[in-house]
Amino acid sequence: MNQDIILEVKDLSVSFYTDNRKNNAIRNVSFVAQRGKTLCIVGESGCGKSVSASAILRLLPELSRIENGEIKYYGREEPINIEKVDPDGDLIREIRGGEIAMIFQDPMTALNPVYTVGYQISEMLLEHNKDMKKDEAMKKSVELLSAMGIPQADQRVNEYPHQFSGGMRQRAMIAMAMSCNPKILLADEPTTALDVTVQAQIFELMDNLKKDYDAAIVLITHDMGVVTELADNVSVMYMGYVVEDGTVDEVLRTPAHPYTKALLASIPILGRGRNQKIEPIRGSTPDPFNRPPGCQFEPRCDYATEKCREAMPEREFISGEHNVRCYCYKEVLKDE
Amino acid sequence: MLSYIIRRLLTMIPMLLVICFLIFVGMELMPTDPISYMVGPEQIANMTPEKLEEMREALGLNRPFIVRFFEWLGGIARGDFGYSLTNGQPIKDIIAAKLPATIELSLYALLISTVFGVFLGILSAVKRGSTTDSALTVLGMVGISIPEFFFGLVMILVFAINLKWLPIGGRTLPEYTSYWQQFRHVIMPATILGISMTAGVMRYSRSSMLDALNRDFLKTARAKGLPKWRIYILHGFRVALTPVVVLIGFRLPTLVGGSVVVEQIFQWPGIGDAFVTAVRGNNYPLVMMIALLTVTMMLAASLIVDVLTALIDPRVRLE
Numbered sequence: 001m002n003q004d005i006i007l008e009v010k011d012l013s014v015s016f017y018t019d020n021r022k023n024n025a026i027r028n029v030s031f032v033a034q035r036g037k038t039l040c041i042v043g044e045s046g047c048g049k050s051v052s053a054s055a056i057l058r059l060l061p062e063l064s065r066i067e068n069g070e071i072k073y074y075g076r077e078e079p080i081n082i083e084k085v086d087p088d089g090d091l092i093r094e095i096r097g098g099e100i101a102m103i104f105q106d107p108m109t110a111l112n113p114v115y116t117v118g119y120q121i122s123e124m125l126l127e128h129n130k131d132m133k134k135d136e137a138m139k140k141s142v143e144l145l146s147a148m149g150i151p152q153a154d155q156r157v158n159e160y161p162h163q164f165s166g167g168m169r170q171r172a173m174i175a176m177a178m179s180c181n182p183k184i185l186l187a188d189e190p191t192t193a194l195d196v197t198v199q200a201q202i203f204e205l206m207d208n209l210k211k212d213y214d215a216a217i218v219l220i221t222h223d224m225g226v227v228t229e230l231a232d233n234v235s236v237m238y239m240g241y242v243v244e245d246g247t248v249d250e251v252l253r254t255p256a257h258p259y260t261k262a263l264l265a266s267i268p269i270l271g272r273g274r275n276q277k278i279e280p281i282r283g284s285t286p287d288p289f290n291r292p293p294g295c296q297f298e299p300r301c302d303y304a305t306e307k308c309r310e311a312m313p314e315r316e317f318i319s320g321e322h323n324v325r326c327y328c329y330k331e332v333l334k335d336e
Numbered sequence: 337m338l339s340y341i342i343r344r345l346l347t348m349i350p351m352l353l354v355i356c357f358l359i360f361v362g363m364e365l366m367p368t369d370p371i372s373y374m375v376g377p378e379q380i381a382n383m384t385p386e387k388l389e390e391m392r393e394a395l396g397l398n399r400p401f402i403v404r405f406f407e408w409l410g411g412i413a414r415g416d417f418g419y420s421l422t423n424g425q426p427i428k429d430i431i432a433a434k435l436p437a438t439i440e441l442s443l444y445a446l447l448i449s450t451v452f453g454v455f456l457g458i459l460s461a462v463k464r465g466s467t468t469d470s471a472l473t474v475l476g477m478v479g480i481s482i483p484e485f486f487f488g489l490v491m492i493l494v495f496a497i498n499l500k501w502l503p504i505g506g507r508t509l510p511e512y513t514s515y516w517q518q519f520r521h522v523i524m525p526a527t528i529l530g531i532s533m534t535a536g537v538m539r540y541s542r543s544s545m546l547d548a549l550n551r552d553f554l555k556t557a558r559a560k561g562l563p564k565w566r567i568y569i570l571h572g573f574r575v576a577l578t579p580v581v582v583l584i585g586f587r588l589p590t591l592v593g594g595s596v597v598v599e600q601i602f603q604w605p606g607i608g609d610a611f612v613t614a615v616r617g618n619n620y621p622l623v624m625m626i627a628l629l630t631v632t633m634m635l636a637a638s639l640i641v642d643v644l645t646a647l648i649d650p651r652v653r654l655e
């Protein structure tokens with residue numbers, strides 16, 4: 001097996017049980033994260049990106065359950081099956097923050113308003129470094145903040161989140177996430193709430209982290225532009241399934257799933273000039289409680305056949321790591 | 337901070353004046369002639385109208401309304417709260433005698449309700465949906481809806497009359513030498529008063545805590561690998577604290593106002609008890625003073641609440 005693989009999610013399914021109805025939020029999802037590489041998970045709102053990330057840290061809300069599958073973490077001597085770990089136990093607590101860190105979409109609400117930024121970073125450092133002293137932790141927090149490009153970090157460390165701008169809060173969140181040198185950084189749409197210039201700075205920061213610390217980054221986004229710039233590997237999700245997965249070249253240059261293709265056609269691509277045709281995907285995402293019986297994308301798909309209405313296609317490997325869930329992928333590839 | 341407090345105290349003065357005026361008007365409108373409570377009924381029957389008029393004159397009851405108001409106000413400013421109409425005792429002395437009893441009772445009740453209410457509320461929120469949560473919700477409902485006098489009578493029946501563990505009522509007796517002997521008297525009334533307040537604090541803490549538990553930063557706290565107590569107490573409860581402090585802060589006036597029902601049942605010689613007697617006897621100077629005391633405490637409580645909120649929530653700034 002590939003030595004660089006640090007996390008392997010295999011056939012993972014998670015369901016929500018709300019109002020006595022079952023929502024198969026993610027179904028048989030598989031992807032891998034590798035050291036020093038960025039995996040981008042893309043897909044429309046509600047396709048299960050956040051659920052997949054939360055499952056990795058066992059942070060799923062109540063009323064949800066991991067139905068089947070594996071989450072294998074290779075950061076220690078022995079691989080750990082995270083899906084079997086007690087979600088309230090000591091082991092997962094060591095992993096959370098210490099080995100797999102997570103940053104969230106909205107930096108405005110992700111920090112606790114009543115503690116200083118420095119306190120919140122130190123708290124994490126102290127939790128995972130038992131013999132660290134409080135003033136050492138505070139000093140480290142200042143270093144981390146200034147490494148994240150926050151000016152006058154020695155003063156800012158004593159300020160409260162509401163005194164920070166959105167971009168600075170997200171930097172503080174990243175500083176906190178990186179404070180214990182995690183092996184994996186899960187970033188759930190870390191820049192959606194920020195403006196474009198700040199977005200670019202944050203991504204640059206994350207790219208450096210990947211290089212400097214050899215960390216694996218799992219970046220969740222619904223922005224194809226971000227994927228083109230940052231990703232080494234891409235997983236495309238639709239309605240709880242990973243419909244296509246592979247290296248960024250494979251997926252972006254030779255999309256094999258009609259959804260990926262449609263997604264790429266729906267965004268402008270830099271450098272292609274202003275005459276490119278932009279086509280929104282027709283139809284709308286189905287209700288998760290009233291799903292199509294077969295392939296989830298079938299009602300919106302130009303390639304749909306009779307077979308597509310019967311069952312969700314299995315994963316098929318095209319070449320190397322590139323795999324797809326589509327009965328008609330050969331035709332899709334031919335149409336390039 | 338200090339200048340804010342001083343400014344707030346200054347703005348309280350016009351508010352207090354308005355309140356004083358309203359209280360005075362209210363008491364003025366009461367239908368009974370206070371003279372009838374100062375002199376026995378037979379005496380009034382035997383008195384000539386002139387004699388009665390003389391009496392009114394002497395008590396200052398005949399002067400124009402506005403004059404009496406300022407007279408009364410001036411008295412208060414000089415620390416002269418007037419005299420009880422029933423027995424001529426200075427009101428200052430009455431309040432000085434009753435206030436310690438009420439403060440003792442209310443302080444214990446406030447303590448009980450804060451400790452239990454907050455603890456059970458958090459427990460209920462953290463274990464939401466569980467049997468513990470449902471049981472506590474039902475208990476809270478019972479605590480709010482069953483009247484204090486019913487609880488009081490049941491407790492007296494069980495602990496005082498049947499088990500003889502605790503005294504039926506009163507506060508202190510001349511032969512007492514230690515506080516412990518006196519303390520036995522406060523147990524039942526403080527528990528009753530505490531229970532009814534606990535239910536409110538509990539429901540409030542629960543919803544405030546639930547609110548905090550749903551916030552994004554709680555997920556951040558979990559993702560940091562923090563232990564549960566840090567997540568729930570230092571992150572969840574610390575943020576849920578503000579509304580709870582507000583609620584408890586606004587209970588502070590009971591410290592001086594006392595509880596009418598509980599003080600009556602347990603013959604607790606407090607302000608609440610004195611208030612009822614005064615109202616029944618149309619002893620309006622005393623009623624006014626007690627009302628004024630309570631209202632002043634309410635204003636003070638709102639200042640205390642504001643200062644406390646600013647102290648515990650860095651986003652709140654005192655302007």
Ligand SMILES: Nc1ncnc2c1ncn2[C@@H]1O[C@H](COP(=O)(O)OP(=O)(O)OP(=O)(O)O)[C@@H](O)[C@H]1O
Binds near residue numbers: 018044045047048222
């Ligand atoms: N707390 C929850 N309770 C019930 N259902 C949930 C909950 N969180 C997510 N879901 C369901 O799980 C599915 C996947 O949601 P998820 O949050 O992973 O989407 P997402 O891809 O992250 O979307 P977005 O881009 O909007 O963040 C959706 O059908 C959603 O309704």
Ligand SMILES: [Mg+2]
Binds near residue numbers: 049050051188
């Ligand atoms: Mg999401």
